[in-house]
Amino acid sequence: MSVGHTAVTTRRPVVWCDDGVDCGIRDLLNRLGDRWSVLAVVELAQGVRRFRELQRALPGISQRMLTLTVRRLERDGLVSRTVHPTVPPQVEYELTPLGHSLTHLVRAMVDWSYSHHDAIVTSRREWDEANPGSEIR
Amino acid sequence: MSVGHTAVTTRRPVVWCDDGVDCGIRDLLNRLGDRWSVLAVVELAQGVRRFRELQRALPGISQRMLTLTVRRLERDGLVSRTVHPTVPPQVEYELTPLGHSLTHLVRAMVDWSYSHHDAIVTSRREWDEANPGSEIR
């Protein structure tokens, strides 16, 4: 099976395989595209974190969303979860090798957004001035 | 103003500036995190596309969502829109330099997800087997 995005001769969609099956980009986006996953990965790239530490590192996240976020990352194999059977309980989260292989990408995203944020904000302001009353936001 | 992610000595959140203001990663994720923006950018990275071409390249997208997607990318300064006053109308979309500066990143995301999709699928299957009946998906 060949992959569209390796060929430059085609005009067909570049992120879909020849058989029409998604090669994974949708899976990645569905995970990283949510409100907290990237922020969690960035924080965990710094080292091991406990549940509470992670929550403090992600200002505004609810307990529920933190649980969902780390569970899904764990399910995808990006994060490992270690329970120490103490009282009170202590649970540590850590990036797996797979998770670490993502950090270059995530770092690049953070850097890009940091570098170009001003340009985007400016572009939006100009667009909004040129399109008063638009529903687009 | 210093930025958290440039310092390794801090344990504070790395993607937030010292003053607590988001440095732009959220803006990027809010745009790229939606259902179609990345796919549109990847397709436009191949060259100029008309509205219909873009729609055909994004199987499943509705007319409404394509309009919203390209408008928002245009507003952010990632895509330019050129109207040729012909009958029938002809509108061409193209990445701006800012948009092109994103393609490395998007390409890297597509490559990463292509390389690691199998590992993720496997991890999910194993996790699901180890956690029967879980709500996490």
Place this chain on the structure above:
DNA sequence: CAGTATCCTGAAAGATACTG
């Protein structure tokens, strides 16, 4: 501390119809 269990709301996205 590290979670579950419920309930609820708003925004994103789909469906459908219409138009210059």
Place this chain on the structure above:
DNA sequence: CAGTATCTTTCAGGATACTG
């Protein structure tokens, strides 16, 4: 062809309360 205009649905995420 390249859009608007509406209406409807879905569901991610927030709020709150409770627990081993």
